[in-house]
Amino acid sequence: MIHQKRRSSLLNQLGDGALVIISTNPIQKRSGDTDYPFRPNSDFYYLTGFNEPDSVAVFSHDCYTIFLRPNDKKKEIWEGRRLGIEEAPAKLNADKSYSIADLELELLKLIDNGGNIFFDSKSCPIDNKIVDVLWRNEVYSVASYIHEMRLIKDEHEIELMQKAANISVNAHELAMQNTKSGLFEYEVQSIFDGYFTKNNSKHAYSPIIAGGQNACILHYIENNKPLNEGDLLLIDAGCEFEYYASDITRTFPISGTFSSPQKEVYQIVLDAQMAAINSIRPGVKVNEPHVIASNIIRDGLIDLGILETDGELSEFYMHRTGHSIGIDVHDVGTYKKDDYEKTFVSGMVITVEPGIYINNDDKINPIYRNIGVRIEDDVLVTNDGNKVLTESLVKEIKDIELIMNNQI
Ligand SMILES: [Mn+2]
Incomplete structure (x- = not known):
């Protein structure tokens, strides 16, 4: 509930029809096949409470969509448990959930409603994909609004x-x-x-x-x-x-x-x-x-x-x-x-x-x-x-x- 409240409060500042897109941090390589322990992006975590890598949240006043890693028995044995697409809406208070593999396809549909789009790229692979989808649109920065809230x-x-x-x-x-x-x-x-x-x-x-x-x-x-x-x-x-x-x-x-x-x-x-x-x-x-x-x-x-x-x-x-x-x-x-x-x-x-x-x-x-x-x-x-x-x-x-x- 606390995260939903934060999302609404942010949207209220951004005006009617605003659509916010925010991704979490990428996994950072330490050496060879070893990674640094994953930590979610602070702004993303503040607004979603979700701490898995490879996730993107897209929300407006009408709809909150979360993109995340789907369940995968073999991968979960090696890398650890995943929330998965089916469980995500109830757990994260989202309206819809999709595999992160469907990000570009579904994002194209989501940005089609004509409202102002808010997004800040961290220049990581997922954000580069988002930038590719948004290239025709005018995009506004949302970071300063989130940071004022976090203060x-x-x-x-x-x-x-x-x-x-x-x-x-x-x-x-x-x-x-x-x-x-x-x-x-x-x-x-x-x-x-x-x-x-x-x-x-x-x-x-x-x-x-x-x-x-x-x-x-x-x-x-x-x-x-x-x-x-x-x-x-x-x-x-x-x-x-x-x-x-x-x-x-x-x-x-x-x-x-x-x-x-x-x-x-x-x-x-x-x-x-x-x-x-x-x-x-x-x-x-x-x-x-x-x-x-x-x-x-x-x-x-x-x-x-x-x-x-x-x-x-x-x-x-x-x-x-x-x-x-x-x-x-x-x-x-x-x-x-x-x-x-x-x-x-x-x-x-x-x-x-x-x-x-x-x-x-x-x-x-x-x-x-x-x-x-x-x-x-x-x-x-x-x-x-x-x-x-x-x-x-x-x-x-x-x-x-x-x-x-x-x-x-
Ligand atoms: Mn200090």
């Missing part, structure tokens, strides 16, 4: 995102409790691999398990170095549960106790993160958390003598404070440059993830070198402010030290 999460989506957040929170907690020097970064990653799998979820993105100076490499994913006693460990990992993402970063001392310089840097990032989160409510510009976090980080770094009064903050803080999150971990909307003037609306979910990255630089006081800190939570905009979906994961210095020393 505001409905109750069903918020529930799934809360579940994803909870799984990730628990995995981070386990990692804090089980980290010790001498382990390799991948051994800490295995805590997430195991916990996510055990809870019917997957990594929403390549996890970053970065000890010491590796934390200063923003997209460090090698995760293959040993953890050293005096260093911090930065973990950016989140699961995807039923196609909805979570995204959490925590930074904590491998020994279980922060050193004084680590504390000083960490507290600046935490203050920046909390202030940025506190600013989030409907009507506030989506860029506001970034402005607030950047100012606090700038002042903090100047106080520590790391940044000159007229210095470049981007030497130590070179990314944005957050992004939209949903079916995609970097979800549609709100964090692109044109969107900075937009304001928060109830139902948006964004990350808040300021950081400080101090590289090994002669100019910097040695006690602060090689410290990288990021703290990230997922925040739902509510009618009267916000709710942090990942709030149950500790981040205050004293709480992290307690949990790491198994005292809570």
Whole structure:
């Protein structure tokens, strides 16, 4: 029902007689006869709830048609079960279903009603076939309409995102409790691999398990170095549960106790993160958390003598404070440059993830070198402010030290 509601809501914006055509992702080859695990196209899944490859949805106010793989006993033994043409209408709330092999023939009939056609090609084999069928027609883009809808999460989506957040929170907690020097970064990653799998979820993105100076490499994913006693460990990992993402970063001392310089840097990032989160409510510009976090980080770094009064903050803080999150971990909307003037609306979910990255630089006081800190939570905009979906994961210095020393 939720998908039908989304389709109707989309059609209502597109005007009378609109016909939407949307396909799922192609299967991607990994090597030889091995494929990457299939994941449906996010827009397609949002509108259909269907997660098989080789499918196309065509819908108007009058008719919803789904093209999919027919049942095939032999193929299903090798490749897995298929919903099949007979079961599809009842299961997917469709009016008609056809084999994907009949796509061109049936699509020609479906576009014959004269209404505006909405379609965006991903230049994959199925979309190329659709383009061939549509070549005589004027075609309009539908992606921006779908993305505006996806920006505001409905109750069903918020529930799934809360579940994803909870799984990730628990995995981070386990990692804090089980980290010790001498382990390799991948051994800490295995805590997430195991916990996510055990809870019917997957990594929403390549996890970053970065000890010491590796934390200063923003997209460090090698995760293959040993953890050293005096260093911090930065973990950016989140699961995807039923196609909805979570995204959490925590930074904590491998020994279980922060050193004084680590504390000083960490507290600046935490203050920046909390202030940025506190600013989030409907009507506030989506860029506001970034402005607030950047100012606090700038002042903090100047106080520590790391940044000159007229210095470049981007030497130590070179990314944005957050992004939209949903079916995609970097979800549609709100964090692109044109969107900075937009304001928060109830139902948006964004990350808040300021950081400080101090590289090994002669100019910097040695006690602060090689410290990288990021703290990230997922925040739902509510009618009267916000709710942090990942709030149950500790981040205050004293709480992290307690949990790491198994005292809570
Ligand atoms: Mn993030």
